[in-house]
Every structure is written in C-alpha cells, then in structure tokens.
Amino acid sequence: DIVMTQSPDSLAVSLGERATINCKSSQTVLLSSNNKNYLAWYQQKPGQPPKLLIYWASTRESGVPDRFSGSGSGTDFTLTISSLQAEDVAVYYCQQYFGTSYTFGQGTKLEIK
Amino acid sequence: QVQLQESGPGLVKPSETLSLTCTVSGGSISTYYWSWIRQPPGKGLEWIGYIYYSGSTKYNPSLKSRVTISLDTSKNQFSLELSSVTAADTAVYYCARNLELDCWGQGTLVTVSS
Numbered sequence: 001d002i003v004m005t006q007s008p009d010s011l012a013v014s015l016g017e018r019a020t021i022n023c024k025s026s027q028t029v030l031l032s033s034n035n036k037n038y039l040a041w042y043q044q045k046p047g048q049p050p051k052l053l054i055y056w057a058s059t060r061e062s063g064v065p066d067r068f069s070g071s072g073s074g075t076d077f078t079l080t081i082s083s084l085q086a087e088d089v090a091v092y093y094c095q096q097y098f099g100t101s102y103t104f105g106q107g108t109k110l111e112i113k
Numbered sequence: 114q115v116q117l118q119e120s121g122p123g124l125v126k127p128s129e130t131l132s133l134t135c136t137v138s139g140g141s142i143s144t145y146y147w148s149w150i151r152q153p154p155g156k157g158l159e160w161i162g163y164i165y166y167s168g169s170t171k172y173n174p175s176l177k178s179r180v181t182i183s184l185d186t187s188k189n190q191f192s193l194e195l196s197s198v199t200a201a202d203t204a205v206y207y208c209a210r211n212l213e214l215d216c217w218g219q220g221t222l223v224t225v226s227s
Contacts, residue, residue: 001174040213042158049207049217050158061215093158097212101173102160 002027002096006105012113019081021108023094028074031098038098041070041079043090044107050093054079086112115140117208117218125202125225131195135208135218142166142184146211147191149182151204152220159204163212164191198225 003026013019029038037057042050052061054070057077067082081088089112094105121133135147149161162172164182172180181194195202205220 038212042214049209049220050214051217052213052215055213055215095158095160095214101175102212104158104160107157 001101002029002099002103004094004096004103004105006092006094006108008108009106010109010111012111013081013084014113015086016083017113019084019088019110021079021092021094021110023072023077023079023105025075025077025096027099029096029098030074037073037077038096039070039072039077040095040097041068042093042095043088044093045090053092081110084110084112115210115216117210117216119206119208119218119221121221121223123222123224125198125223126227127199127225128197131193131198131202131206131223131225133193133206133208133221133223134190135192137189137191137210142189142191143186147182147184148209148211148214149193150207150209150214151202152207153201153204154222161193161195161206200225 005024007022039057041054044050053064053068058070069080071078091107091109093107116138118136125131143166146163148163152158164170179196184191203225205222207220208218210216
C-alpha cells in the first residue's frame with residue numbers, strides 16, 4: 001500500500017493568514033503516461049461527510065473558493081489556504097487514488113489562533 | 114444534482130454480515146465509479162473499495178477477503194457486504210462517487226456489538 005503522511009497533525013493560524021498542509025506519499029502517484037498526479041484533498045467539518053476540494057493534485061473542484069489551492073508532484077504535495085476564514089476550521093485529508101488501495105493521510109486539524 | 118443516501122441496520126452482531134445500500138438520486142448509476150469509505154468514531158478515513166458501472170470491482174487488500182460490492186442498476190443503487198464483522202468494524206460508513214470522491218452520502222453509523 002502507498003502510505004500517505006500529512007504534516008503537521010494540527011495547525012493554528014490567525015484569521016486572514018496563510019495555512020499550509022503537507023502530504024507525502026511513500027511512492028509516486030504520478031502516472032507518467034498522462035502526467036497526472038492521482039492525489040485529492042478533502043475538508044471535513046464535525047458531523048459532516050468529507051468534501052472534495054482539490055483533485056489531480058491541483059484542480060479545484062467546482063464551487064470551492066479560490067483561496068484553496070493544491071500543488072506538488074510525484075510524492076510531495078501541499079494544500080494552501082491563502083487567507084484563512086472562520087469557516088475553514090476543519091480536518092483536512094489528502095488521498096491517493098493511484099495504488100492498489102486508495103489510502104488517506106491521517107488528517108490535519110486546522111484551528112483559529 | 115446527484116445525491117447519495119446510505120441505508121441499513123445500525124447494529125450488527127459480531128461474526129455476522131454487515132449490509133448497506135447506497136441509493137443514488139438525481140443521476141444515473143450507469144456511469145462513474147461508486148465507492149465505499151468508512152471512518153471509525155474519532156478516527157481517520159479508510160477506503161473500502163469501488164464498483165465501476167460495468168461491474169468491475171476493486172477492494173482494499175486488507176478487507177478483500179470479507180468485502181463484496183454490488184450494483185443494481187434497476188434501482189439505481191449499489192451495496193456493500195462485509196462479512197465476519199468484529200468491534201473493529203464499528204464506523205460511520207459512507208458511499209461516494211468516483212475515484213476522487215466528488216460526491217458523498219451523509220454516512221451511517223454501524224455499531225458491531227452483541
């Protein structure tokens with residue numbers, strides 16, 4: 001299985017400041033034949049299902065605010081929230097959908113400082 | 114707009130089979146991939162497997178011997194069966210669409226207990 005490791009486990013950021021969450025995979029999730037990274041980011045608020053934010057590592061899902069962006073390739077990826085809003089408090093997960101099993105990171109809890 | 118809704122027993126006895134159904138509304142199940150994911154209380158997400166509209170399946174190797182995912186196009190539903198359950202299978206079970214999980218059901222809590 002591809003192991004996904006997120007850092008940090010928790011993060012406190014002031015309103016309006018930048019938040020950065022990292023995700024590292026134990027193997028590449030880049031398919032060279034189509035140059036796509038099979039990596040997604042989700043946001044989960046308490047009592048709700050996860051919500052897709054980013055897929056193909058950097059493509060924003062329709063309706064997701066443009067303060068959310070994804071970057072990276074191969075084994076190292078980043079989710080950036082450019083200006084933190086109160087409604088962004090949540091747990092964020094990365095997930096690869098490339099390997100024999102589609103594994104998630106352990107989650108990063110984002111709070112307001 | 115596509116909506117997904119999980120249904121099934123909230124309590125299952127140890128060693129029995131957990132059975133859940135996901136009903137898809139607002140769109141046809143006869144396209145896309147359809148997935149199951151679970152989340153133990155207070156913990157992270159675990160991908161269980163998917164079924165493609167053609168009927169092909171892919172399962173998490175750690176659960177493969179106990180999992181079956183099937184499709185009923187006439188009812189616009191897909192289902193999960195997990196056999197020989199233990200307390201470790203207690204979780205919120207979600208159904209979702211596609212490999213990148215772009216649409217989720219609200220989830221249903223299944224508790225394994227005698």
